Amino acid sequence: MKRFLFLMICLVIHSLSGAAQQILKEMPTGYDAVRSDAPAGKIDTIQYQSKTVGSERKALVYTPPGFSKKKKYPVLYLLHGIGGDEKEWLKGGNPQLILDNLYAEKKIEPMIVVMPNGRAMKDDRATGNIMAQDKVAAFATFEKDLLNDLIPFIESKYPAYTDREHRAIAGLSMGGGQSLNFGLGNLDRFAWVGGFSSAPNTKVPNELMPDPEEAKKKLKLLFISCGDNDRLITFSKRTHDYMFEHQVPHIYYIEPGVHDFKVWKNGLYMFSQFLFKPVDNSSLSKYTILGTRAETNIRSAQYPQILPDNRVVFRVKAPEAQKVQIDLGKKYEMKKDTGGYWMVTTDSIGKGFHYYSLIVDGVALADPSSETFYGMGRMASGIEIPYRNGGYYALKDVAHGDIRIRKYLSKTTGTWREMYVYTPPGYDQSTEKYPVLYLLHGGGEDQRGWATQGKTNLILDNLIAEGKAKPMVIVMLDGNMGGAGGIAGFNEGVLKSFENELKSGAIPFVESAFRVQTDAKNRALAGLSMGGMQTLYAGIRNSEMFSSLGVFSSGWFANNTALTAPQYEFMKDNSDKINGNIKNLWISMGGQEDIAFNNCKIMRAKFDELGVKYTYSEYAGGHTWPVWRHDLFQFSQLLFK
Known part of the structure; x- marks a missing residue:
């Protein structure tokens, strides 16, 4: 399985732009470990008075190597999950090492990173029943605490820029939902928004972004990432689908993984490299490792997968076959790995529904991973390619x-x-x-x-x-x-x-x-x-x-x-x-x-x-x-x- 994932990453990397190749190649190898050649930033614990909660609250603040009070810095607010607190990123994600190494490689802009406690209540520790109604509600209350108490405190105590173009928000799981809710809901305060494995607290897309045209003008970057086997991926995908339909530029970054820090660290690694720089919207669809499983796949099949630019990755196990092709009107030659899996990535495929067949040693067959449809005079496989103007045939709450x-x-x-x-x-x-x-x-x-x-x-x-x-x-x-x-x-x-x-x-x-x-x-x-x-x-x-x-x-x-x-x-x-x-x-x-x-x-x-x-x-x-x-x-x- 590890060899397959390595081959899959290499396959996608080969087809991407130079900038994306650089990020994808280097991400898996020591990017979150201590390096002797990387100057270290500093993490401090700060306390601020919260009028929203009525108590003093804690947060961690990362300042970059060479930090100077004579210079102004942009700020990233980095949020934790439902079972964590302000220390969760530090304990599980090594954010300071990720950022230190990126600074050493000159891949990110100097920035302050604030890791607050997103549970805005007096007893804000992750103890007892973390799913209790009052504790879950406190994550929504944190929006007021963030906007009215924490941000003003940071901007008064640190040499931080105070405009939206220099302010970003991102988070993991529950914090990913908060980041999307608060960031997209306050585009006058944030220009950079990232959700890593966003949880069910994420608002439905038309509430997140009721005015896509306004969002296009104000957003510098929207970054959505998730592991392909994360049971919460539906919340990321529905957000991506809405952005795709309304042509809102964004990155939808899917990688092998579940709901854990491997994915979240990678999200921080990727997202931070885009921050506070010019963004080429035309390249955003290229930033991913895996595609999204087609809606026409059978219940548990992970392939075919559709990449953001509508190329399709097919994977079939046929260890005894001598030659395997995919016939989508155009025939694509598949290549076999040592595990007996045949793979190919197609050209970009047009919108909507397409019949296709596997051709195994000259015999046209239905793909066992796909739903079958009667067409071409026989049962054939079919694949549905996302279409941004296809809302009229989408399944809606009507x-x-x-x-x-x-x-x-x-x-x-x-x-x-x-x-x-x-x-x-x-x-x-x-x-x-x-x-x-x-x-x-x-x-x-x-x-x-x-x-x-x-x-x-x-x-x-x-x-x-x-x-x-x-x-x-x-x-x-x-x-x-x-x-x-x-x-x-x-x-x-x-x-x-x-x-x-x-x-x-x-x-x-x-x-x-x-x-x-x-x-x-x-x-x-x-x-x-x-x-x-x-x-x-x-x-x-x-x-x-x-x-x-x-x-x-x-x-x-x-x-x-x-x-x-x-x-x-x-x-x-x-x-x-x-x-x-x-x-x-x-x-x-x-x-x-x-x-x-x-x-x-x-x-x-x-x-x-x-x-x-x-x-x-x-x-x-x-x-x-x-x-x-x-x-x-x-x-x-x-x-x-």
């Missing part, structure tokens, strides 16, 4: 609908078929009848696609909660009707089979099994790629059944006269009827990189010629799920209004 799986005996095929059905929040408690959207998947996928890869339920939950979409039932159908796949599958017979199934099988079943409106103005049809073509065929030919049609990344094949000629002939003869019935014919494309772009462009020109009215939209991203999620997000807001 009312949630349900995804229901229903099987029905199809009268048209004589077989049992399956559909996934989204019912909006409050469906079971209501007697209301809802409008319904029939939503179709693409080729190589099935009825599961929109529910799993597409995140339909989360998109609608959030839109309904914001009042941007009407509560509706969404029926995700299986559009596979047998026969050949690919272009050969798009023939009149196969499309006709789907039309019959929709009209005679799926819709009657839904209208008998769910509380839905049964008139055209409360019925819509949409689909992506293959499902877009099915929408064109069944929707246009039955315009009296639907008020809206959504065609995502699709279009009639321009080179297939046998298929397109009868469709355009029908539309020519029925253009007035189509325009009168379909209130929203919404056509969208994933930009010029979308493989359906040219066919759709030709189709739209034909629609213009025929006088068929439509609305067109583009969203850059290609023929991929991030585009189709956004299509659903936009299209659903137009429906039933």
Whole structure:
């Protein structure tokens, strides 16, 4: 395991900038030990009068080597955890040695470091039940003690700068939560904020930073670090996720480790080197050892890991294999270590959801560390890459609908078929009848696609909660009707089979099994790629059944006269009827990189010629799920209004 971690660190170091290489290479080797060539700073115990607490309180103050009262210094306030006091850093972290050595190497600015007792109460010792309500509450009270008592005392007794640009705050565990709460909550007092393994006292992100734009202007650096096996990592990650979404520059530093001083010392070592210097925000995503495990990993899998710049680290154990690759559209060659683990770090991967496969000695397989998804005509692995504009499909604290799986005996095929059905929040408690959207998947996928890869339920939950979409039932159908796949599958017979199934099988079943409106103005049809073509065929030919049609990344094949000629002939003869019935014919494309772009462009020109009215939209991203999620997000807001 130690050899693996060493190789992992070397792998990441190799790909980072020179500044990051310097820090990462030197951090693990004697950075917290006594060195004969490093002049020593000094640690004093001070007492200050706290009006907040009503007593004298203690703190430790580190002054750097060569400290002079004739010179002014910036100040770092360094906070302890729930089980410690002002001496915890000194006992467990050797902060004076870390800083002395960094001074000797000319890697940090001279600074005063104040280590206070963050438990602001008269009996502030870490004795008895440290989780008692009054003792936990005292950590929040410390904000007043810090701002109104301790900082003024330090700035009156030491030659310290008194402006926010020369004041920093950081801490471990409970102190990490305090640092984020107090630092981000008082950006007029602190410009540098660090949270090491921040604890559950950390405020939720929108309370920590209600105005990200203001924070971008005032923050010099936000540093968030944690061990990858720390059970409290979720509090660091949710803060990072919010900063990522709102484009607030920060470092999210993940390393091998748990909730202990190894991680916290490393946090101090890293954070202190950035303080009170110009910061290159463009380089911040490079500072990490490990990535964050993908949300698509199975429950306990640590890999794949996503680095802050969206490169992905894959690790697979296959000791007997001769050759292993990762296929993400581009194939990456993996290298084997002596333990039989194969590893590779990819290029930066685009936003959102991607299918991928392991190729082991030429055989394409699902990654046992990843959730599997039906796509590409088989079960494949999938990975979700963070997307800062993906808040519309994030899991939020709003009312949630349900995804229901229903099987029905199809009268048209004589077989049992399956559909996934989204019912909006409050469906079971209501007697209301809802409008319904029939939503179709693409080729190589099935009825599961929109529910799993597409995140339909989360998109609608959030839109309904914001009042941007009407509560509706969404029926995700299986559009596979047998026969050949690919272009050969798009023939009149196969499309006709789907039309019959929709009209005679799926819709009657839904209208008998769910509380839905049964008139055209409360019925819509949409689909992506293959499902877009099915929408064109069944929707246009039955315009009296639907008020809206959504065609995502699709279009009639321009080179297939046998298929397109009868469709355009029908539309020519029925253009007035189509325009009168379909209130929203919404056509969208994933930009010029979308493989359906040219066919759709030709189709739209034909629609213009025929006088068929439509609305067109583009969203850059290609023929991929991030585009189709956004299509659903936009299209659903137009429906039933």
